[in-house]
Amino acid sequence: QKEVEQDPGPLSVPEGAIVSLNCTYSNSAFQYFMWYRQYSRKGPELLMYTYSSGNKEDGRFTAQVDKSSKYISLFIRDSQPSDSATYLCAMVRGSYIPTFGRGTSLIVHP
Amino acid sequence: NAGVMQNPRHLVRRRGQEARLRCSPVKGHSHVYWYRQLPEEGLKFMVYLQKENIIDESGMPKERFSAEFPKEGPSILRIQQVVRGDSAAYFCASSPKGGDTEAFFGQGTRLTVV
Numbered sequence: 001q002k003e004v005e006q007d008p009g010p011l012s013v014p015e016g017a018i019v020s021l022n023c024t025y026s027n028s029a030f031q032y033f034m035w036y037r038q039y040s041r042k043g044p045e046l047l048m049y050t051y052s053s054g055n056k057e058d059g060r061f062t063a064q065v066d067k068s069s070k071y072i073s074l075f076i077r078d079s080q081p082s083d084s085a086t087y088l089c090a091m092v093r094g095s096y097i098p099t100f101g102r103g104t105s106l107i108v109h110p
Numbered sequence: 111n112a113g114v115m116q117n118p119r120h121l122v123r124r125r126g127q128e129a130r131l132r133c134s135p136v137k138g139h140s141h142v143y144w145y146r147q148l149p150e151e152g153l154k155f156m157v158y159l160q161k162e163n164i165i166d167e168s169g170m171p172k173e174r175f176s177a178e179f180p181k182e183g184p185s186i187l188r189i190q191q192v193v194r195g196d197s198a199a200y201f202c203a204s205s206p207k208g209g210d211t212e213a214f215f216g217q218g219t220r221l222t223v224v
Contacts, residue, residue, distance in 0.1 A: 008150070034212060043114075043201055043215040044153070088152065090213075097143065097166060098203070098213050102152035 003027050006089055006101030015110050019076040023089035023101045026070065030091040033065050034098065035074045038086045047087075048074065079108045112137065114204050114216035115184075122222045129189040129196070131219045135204030142185045143203045143213060144170075144177060153201065159185060192223045 006023045013019055021035075032051045036044035048063040050056045056063045064073040072091075076083055086103040093099075115134040123129050135142050140161050145153040155169040159179035170177065174192075179185040189196055199220050203213040 006152075036215070041220075043116075043217040044203075046212050046214060049212045090153075097155055097158050099155065100145075100153040 001026055004089065004091060004099055004101040006104055008102050008104060010105040010107055012107045012109065013079055015079060015081060015108055017079050017108070019074075019079050019083070019106060019108075021074040021076075021087050021089075021104050021106070023072050023091075024070055025072075025091060027093065028067070028070065029093040030099075032092040033063070033072050034090040034092075035061075035063055036088040036090060036100075037083075038088060038103065040085075044088055076106075079106075081108050081110055084108050114202055114214055116200075116202050116216035116219050118219060119217060120220050120222070122224060123192050124224055125193055126191050129192050129221055129223075131187040131189075131200050131202075131221070132184045133187070133202030133204075133216060134184040135202075136206075136214055139204035139206050139214075141205045141207060141213075142179050143205075144185075144187050145201045145203065147199045147201060147218075156187070189221075192221075194223050197221055197223045 004025045035048040038044045050063050053065050053067045060077045062075040084107050086105050088103040089101040090098040142159045144156040147153050157170045157177045158166040174190045176188045199218045201218045203215045205213045
């Protein structure tokens with residue numbers, strides 16, 4: 001079992017939809033959680049960063065962490081074609097090395 | 111306020127040659143991570159360095175691969191005697207300290223071995 005599981009997709013949604021992206025993890029030692037967006041042939045770009053259970057909101061993006069279920073989510077409201085990218089979850093434990101999920105490919109069509 | 115700078119962006123090497131990838135972290139960041147990404151796969155950790163020290167190289171192949179982060183200058187990932195299987199995108203990330211801080215990525219170096 002991988003430490004971090006993430007469905008690769010692709011996930012295809014119409015413009016304006018609410019998108020839900022998810023990751024599960026097996027190691028309860030993970031304490032800090034991040035979401036990155038990666039456009040094709042570009043480097044990952046940090047979107048959200050959180051360390052506590054609950055919700056964190058930033059514009060159209062909401063990161064949700066449920067440590068009891070070992071489950072994290074990223075919600076995108078009013079999705080736009082420009083949101084089409086691969087979204088990677090990442091988590092950090094005491095070793096200080098971010099561990100990444102495989103990434104979910106999102107396609108928002110007009 | 112430059113971000114993480116990686117060069118070259120694209121590198122083509124023949125089998126058996128050496129590849130040298132450079133990473134200049136965000137100014138003030140002393141922690142550097144190298145990752146490899148293959149098509150349809152996620153980011154695979156290779157090595158974690160602080161200035162002049164290798165902290166964790168558990169993800170790096172024991173042979174042909176080496177990394178350094180000298181006191182002055184960029185971090186270098188070196189691949190000797192490259193093989194076709196080394197073809198991938200190599201990303202560098204930096205953070206001001208380990209653990210509870212964000213890591214910022216460069217645009218990557220795409221290595222092609224022919």
